[in-house]
Amino acid sequence: MVAHLLIATLGVVAGIVFGAIPGMTATMAVAVFLPMTYAYDMDTALFLLLGLYVGGISGGLVPAILINIPGTPSSITTTFDGYPMSKRGEGERALKIGILASFIGGLISLLCLWLFTPLLSAAALKFSAVEKFLIILFALTVIAALSKGQMLRGIFAGFGGVLISLCGMFSVNNSYRMVPAFMKAKMQDGFQLLPVLIGLFAIAQIFEEAEEGMRFKIEKVDTSEGGKVTKFSLKDFKGQGVNLVRSSLIGTFMGVLPGVGGSAASILAYAQAKNFSKHPELLGTGSSEGLVASESSNNGLTGGALIPLLSLGIPGDSTTAVLISAFMLQGIQVGPLFITQNPHTWNIILIALLACNIIMFIVMFYPIKWISKIIYIPRQRLYPIIIMICVVGAYATKNGRMFDAWTLLAFGVIGYIFGKIKIPASCFLIGFILGKDLENYFIQAVSAASGSLAVFFTRPIGLFIWVLIIVSVAYAVWDDRKSKKKAA
Amino acid sequence: MPYGMTRHAAPGAGLLLCRFRIQERGNDMIKVVYSTQHWIMPRIVMVVLAALLAAIIVTEGLARVKAGDSFLAKPGKFFRGDCDHVKLWGTLVLFAGYLWCLNVIGFTVTSIVFVFLFNVLYAGTEKKSLILSVALSVVSALIISVLFGVVFNITLPSGICTLPFPQLGFTLY
Incomplete structure (x- = not known):
């Protein structure tokens, strides 16, 4: 257990570093550290991965408060009140309020994860191949919401990911498809997940930053405007109970919805905090109320996003898409049967998530003065090391093949081009992860129904999922139009 | 149909x-x-x-x-107006070169050379910066090589500079 806690601490600290450096994300943290999990058993790997996840989401508040740059998209509303507090010389107080709110948000979402995942899994146990196919189709339509203002491109990317996942040998009749003859030996299983995801999320970003010239110099901010400076005390949370629970639940609920993402959760929680506040005019000027709403909601997301991941096998955002890959690499098949077939792993996930939240609090709350210096680490010195670790991870995917390392580079370039032509890489990755299951369930369902497609419209649960699909597409269309109008 | x-x-x-x-x-x-x-x-x-x-x-x-x-x-325009072509294409060329050399030279030596080159590409060639680049490339490549190749026993690319230590029971790739 001590070893598990040490690994979790390593994960949390590494996650905080990635979350705190602007431009680097929790997704990148999990992707880069995946190769390390090869050497670990499943339990240890879970402590590391969940530590990276919790640390990555939490670290984003440091640059948001100190230099007005959200370290992760979900800390955007943290800048609204955190930075003004920092400018008043109350940076440490703001950081501590944010860390405590993050901690409580994480715990509330963990409670929801513990309560609701078994319920959703039990319902999903009744699913046949038809419903499983429709659930994946549903996931592919909701990923459109990931690509605000680019709905069609998002769906296009999702199906593009499905197509690429089908390259290789079809296990039922051992026939190849979409593979040149000279590549057959190397592409029997198609492209491996790890090099594809590290390429899309880590290497592509390095290309983008290289194009920008790696010109990032963070100026040290003068955070002393003079006047009376208030220190952190638990009184900062007086009267914040409802705000804290409401924002955490908003974060958890938004996390459950695939594709909605952390920034939407924190914006909604912040808006609600403003609506219900006795002093709404103070929000945005350095109020602890806004900070509590933002940080508790974005950490509430962590448990929420794991609910559909563990009960249905559907990743809700890019970080959980990377997490599902990590589970797959460890041989864990997430989905309706996950809890009943893996009660030990399920308990470990809950314990690890609790431990990681506590470690995050201890690691960030007390030494926050030193932790906050992370934001000044020059990325141009980190990227060469990240490239080296990514190559090791890709190479080791199938016990040492250079083909996988070249796949890493190829998908790095593809991810860079995606960014240029506005194709969301996260949608592509989710399609890539779900593609093979989509095919298997479709073939099973159609074969069992003697080729009739009517099978998808006859079962009541299936019809309910169709309603969800229609609602999600309608919402995506509405949201897409709203985003385009806003952009105009 | x-x-x-x-x-x-x-x-x-x-x-x-x-x-x-x-x-x-x-x-x-x-x-x-x-x-x-x-x-x-x-x-x-x-x-x-x-x-x-x-x-x-x-x-x-x-x-x-x-x-x-x-x-x-x-x-x-595909590239941004102030695109740094040297760093962008340099990254691509160095990356491809790194992968090509790995199986010829071996992981540790190739990584030291290429992590140094990446550092020079991204951080410049001032004397202070070069010293830091050398230190970072040697230390990071050795740590990763020992951590993954020896401690975790993960297969790394090997080549002419791979050093086996049979009496100690490990290989420095």
């Missing part, structure tokens, strides 16, 4: 579903043939992708027409 599926029994212990023989019936939309079923989903996805591509071209074209522009987009 319906996707073909003729009646074949799956050879050996194939999945049960492969053994279904789908009769051609009027209301059948899809016929699952054992020998060609690996193309059913790819073809469906290709059709969906083509439809989505057409929808993207039409909706974005109409939006441009509505804004008083032409239907087809003028090809924009």
Whole structure:
């Protein structure tokens, strides 16, 4: 257990570093550290991965408060009140309020994860191949919401990911498809997940930053405007109970919805905090109320996003898409049967998530003065090391093949081009992860129904999922139009 | 055109579903043939992708027409105006060179050289910076090599500079 806690601490600290450096994300943290999990058993790997996840989401508040740059998209509303507090010389107080709110948000979402995942899994146990196919189709339509203002491109990317996942040998009749003859030996299983995801999320970003010239110099901010400076005390949370629970639940609920993402959760929680506040005019000027709403909601997301991941096998955002890959690499098949077939792993996930939240609090709350210096680490010195670790991870995917390392580079370039032509890489990755299951369930369902497609419209649960699909597409269309109008 | 599926029994212990023989019936939309079923989903996805591509071209074209522009987009600049071509193409060339050398030279030495080159590319050639680049490349490559190759026992690329230490029971790749 001590070893598990040490690994979790390593994960949390590494996650905080990635979350705190602007431009680097929790997704990148999990992707880069995946190769390390090869050497670990499943339990240890879970402590590391969940530590990276919790640390990555939490670290984003440091640059948001100190230099007005959200370290992760979900800390955007943290800048609204955190930075003004920092400018008043109350940076440490703001950081501590944010860390405590993050901690409580994480715990509330963990409670929801513990309560609701078994319920959703039990319902999903009744699913046949038809419903499983429709659930994946549903996931592919909701990923459109990931690509605000680019709905069609998002769906296009999702199906593009499905197509690429089908390259290789079809296990039922051992026939190849979409593979040149000279590549057959190397592409029997198609492209491996790890090099594809590290390429899309880590290497592509390095290309983008290289194009920008790696010109990032963070100026040290003068955070002393003079006047009376208030220190952190638990009184900062007086009267914040409802705000804290409401924002955490908003974060958890938004996390459950695939594709909605952390920034939407924190914006909604912040808006609600403003609506219900006795002093709404103070929000945005350095109020602890806004900070509590933002940080508790974005950490509430962590448990929420794991609910559909563990009960249905559907990743809700890019970080959980990377997490599902990590589970797959460890041989864990997430989905309706996950809890009943893996009660030990399920308990470990809950314990690890609790431990990681506590470690995050201890690691960030007390030494926050030193932790906050992370934001000044020059990325141009980190990227060469990240490239080296990514190559090791890709190479080791199938016990040492250079083909996988070249796949890493190829998908790095593809991810860079995606960014240029506005194709969301996260949608592509989710399609890539779900593609093979989509095919298997479709073939099973159609074969069992003697080729009739009517099978998808006859079962009541299936019809309910169709309603969800229609609602999600309608919402995506509405949201897409709203985003385009806003952009105009 | 319906996707073909003729009646074949799956050879050996194939999945049960492969053994279904789908009769051609009027209301059948899809016929699952054992020998060609690996193309059913790819073809469906290709059709969906083509439809989505057409929808993207039409909706974005109409939006441009509505804004008083032409239907087809003028090809924009692919690279940003202040693109640092040296760093961008340098990254690509160094990355490819790194991968090519790994299996020839071995992981540790190749990594020291290329992490140093990446550092020089990104951080410049000032004397102080060069010293830091050398230190970082040597230390990081050795740590990663020992951590993954020795402690975690993960296979790393080996080449002419790989050093086996049989008496100590490990290899420095």
